[in-house]
Amino acid sequence: MQRRNERFVERLPLVLRRPWQAYFLTTCLCLTALAIRSAAEIAMPMGYPFVSFFPAVILSSFLFGVRPGIYAGLLCGLLSWYFFIPPRMGFSFQPSVILALAFYGAVVAIDVALIHFLQKANFNLAVERERSRVLAENRELLFHELQHRVSNNLQVVAAMLSLQRRHVDHDLARRALDDASARLALVGRISRALYNPSGEGQNIRAFLTTLTADVVEASGRGDISMAVEAPEDLILQPDVAVPLALIVTEAVSNAIEHGLPHRGGSIHVGLDASEEGIALHITDDGNGISSDFDHNGATNLGLRISNALAGQLNGRFSLKPSAQGGAIARLDLPARL
Incomplete structure (x- = not known):
């Protein structure tokens, strides 16, 4: 309703198909004011000859513009002068009458001028709003184009690493190039999915569901069951969601590669938000890890990346054996995020 009112106000003054229509409607408003003033004659005390004519002048100026407003001011002035200023049914030129008409003319001129300047300012505002x-x-188009180009550039770099892999004989180096290529492609996909021109985040539950499904699909494993639980209305800002998504990807990939290398299983991603902060946990039912495993001293690149990303967010990452078997990776973030 408010938006409709804004659009109506932006159209004022109304531009009718034929100019005479505006003057005809203005005349109808003036005659209506005359009828109202005549009907109120019994209950109204002596004087107040212009009381019902001011609204007619204001409405005419508001709806049809300056010229119909001036026309309404002249016509209403003549009607009130002829019918309601003593001696009635005539045009008296007594000093008191001339003074009253002068005040009436000044008020009408101010009303018409104010309405004109307000409508002019409103028109300029509408132009600026459209601009x-x-x-x-x-901006949105350029932003999407930029995101598209950045993502494409990351894909190109990932492809170049894959090509370079063909000229490397060392297995460890080839695997490092494969991991770097995959991570670059992942960063490109995450950036394209999460960022938007307004700076607003996205629903993290829907994003994590899509992300984890992509990770499982990329692994080529059809025997992995994936489940995601998160508040439906939780929105995280991109500067938090991107590293969080990278940590989830590393944890899920690690669970598939090391926890479930030769058999099927299930992986559960859960995210809880409270006043204390955000808790993210990725649990699998795979082979598990030893109770004395130290993730801080691990040489695995994925764990090192997860620890570094958690530190950037002032959070804490941990990897421990699960009570039901398997392993559980956990990320705790402070509430200010």
Whole structure:
């Protein structure tokens, strides 16, 4: 309703198909004011000859513009002068009458001028609003183009690493290049999915569901059951969601590669938000890890990346054996995020 009112106000003054229509409607408003003033004659005390004519002048100026407003001011002035200023049914030129008409004319001129300047300012505001809308659309288009180019560039770099892999004979180096290529491609996909021009985040539950499904699909494993639990209305800002998504990817990939290398199983990703902060846990039912495993001293690149990303967020990452078997990776983030 408010938006409709804004659009109606932006259209004022109304531009009718034929100019005489505006003057005809203005005349109808003035005659309506005359009828109202005549009907109120019994209950109204002496004087107040212009009381019902001011609204007619204001409405005419508001709806049809300056010229119909001036016309309404002249016509209403003549009607009130002829019918309600003594001696009635005539045009008296007594000093008191001339003074009253002068005040009436001054009030009408101020009303018409104010309405005209307000409508002019409103028109300029509408023009600026439309210009801002166009600029916003252009910004969004350029942003998507930038994101597309950045993602494509990351894909190109990932492809170059894959090509370079063919010229490397050392198995460890080839695997490092494969991991770097996969991580670059992942960062490109995450950035494209999470960032938008307004700076707003996205629903983390839907994003994690799509992300983990992509990781399982990329592993080529059809025997892995994936489940994601997170609050439906939880929105995280991109500067938090991107490293969080990278940690989830590393944890799920690690569970598939080391926890479930030769058999099927299930992986559960859960995210809880409270006043204390955000707790993310990735649990699998795989081979598990030893109770004295130290993830801080681990040489695995994925764990080192997860620890570094958690530190950037002022959080804490841990990897421990699960009570039901398997392993559980946990990320705790402070509430200010």
